[in-house]
Amino acid sequence: xxxxxxxxxxxxxxxxxxxxxxxxxxxxxxxxxxxxxxxxxxxxxxxxxxxxxxxxxxxxxxxxxxxxxxxxxxxxxxxxxxxxxxxxxxxxxxxxxxxxxxxxxxxxxxxxxxxxxxxxxxxxxxxxxxxxxxxxxxxxxxxxxxxxxxxxxxxx
Amino acid sequence: xxxxxxxxxxxxxxxxxxxxxxxxxxxxxxxxxxxxxxxxxxxxxxxxxxxxxxxxxxxxxxxxxxxxxxxxxxxxxxxxxxxxxxxxxxxxxxxxxxxxxxxxxxxxxxxxxxx
Numbered sequence: 001x002x003x004x005x006x007x008x009x010x011x012x013x014x015x016x017x018x019x020x021x022x023x024x025x026x027x028x029x030x031x032x033x034x035x036x037x038x039x040x041x042x043x044x045x046x047x048x049x050x051x052x053x054x055x056x057x058x059x060x061x062x063x064x065x066x067x068x069x070x071x072x073x074x075x076x077x078x079x080x081x082x083x084x085x086x087x088x089x090x091x092x093x094x095x096x097x098x099x100x101x102x103x104x105x106x107x108x109x110x111x112x113x114x115x116x117x118x119x120x121x122x123x124x125x126x127x128x129x130x131x132x133x134x135x136x137x138x139x140x141x142x143x144x145x146x147x148x149x150x151x152x153x154x155x156x
Numbered sequence: 157x158x159x160x161x162x163x164x165x166x167x168x169x170x171x172x173x174x175x176x177x178x179x180x181x182x183x184x185x186x187x188x189x190x191x192x193x194x195x196x197x198x199x200x201x202x203x204x205x206x207x208x209x210x211x212x213x214x215x216x217x218x219x220x221x222x223x224x225x226x227x228x229x230x231x232x233x234x235x236x237x238x239x240x241x242x243x244x245x246x247x248x249x250x251x252x253x254x255x256x257x258x259x260x261x262x263x264x265x266x267x268x269x270x271x
Contacts, residue, residue: 003186003231005186007186007222007233008236009235010237010241011219134240137237138240138244141241
């Protein structure tokens with residue numbers, strides 16, 4: 001494994017199974033990922049192709065690991081911005097585990113870790129994806145905890 | 157984010173040394189404890205290794221820094237998600253554009269690049 005370029009963690013009051021379902025159900029993904037349509041069956045080796053609402057390809061890649069409800073690894077490359085596409089593939093790991101949520105007061109929550117590694121050098125791609133993730137994770141968290149998302153607008 | 161989480165984040169941020177550590181990780185993400193000590197020394201900040209380690213523990217407890225084990229090394233990553241969640245609590249969606257414009261203007265004026 002290369003050194004990750006960024007690592008994002010959020011704690012969600014839900015179960016690993018529900019979080020896994022949210023990460024792999026195209027209808028749910030659409031809700032927290034700004035209307036993006038993902039075509040894949042989430043099986044190892046299957047292609048993974050998110051599309052914008054107007055049908056343009058956003059990214060392309062494949063599923064590298066799929067271990068429900070623990071770990072999902074996707075290899076992906078940007079498709080819609082030539083300068084990002086030129087930077088090649090990145091590896092995104094989404095890891096799910098039960099964790100103490102603020103152990104000083106007790107309580108359990110599900111910890112979601114999102115990590116990106118690049119196969120080559122790619123400062124622009126990392127800048128672009130790292131900007132989008134906090135909004136997507138906030139949406140995912142609030143969808144699972146309250147049933148609604150925080151942001152509906154297109155990601156900048 | 158609930159109030160316990162928000163308390164931990166505000167307490168962690170209410171300290172200039174800890175904010176400095178986050179700045180160092182923003183400049184270069186994924187540093188080791190040793191790496192951070194070197195970076196701090198380079199930027200002229202005096203902090204003992206023990207103090208850096210203590211501050212990192214507070215930042216980790218608040219989920220502002222995430223440790224990742226790689227081989228024998230422990231790498232530290234800046235996690236902006238809790239700060240984003242706090243912002244979201246008080247900033248309405250429709251205000252984002254105006255706040256961004258205001259902050260761009262402030263930055264331009266303070267850097268002397270404004271018209």
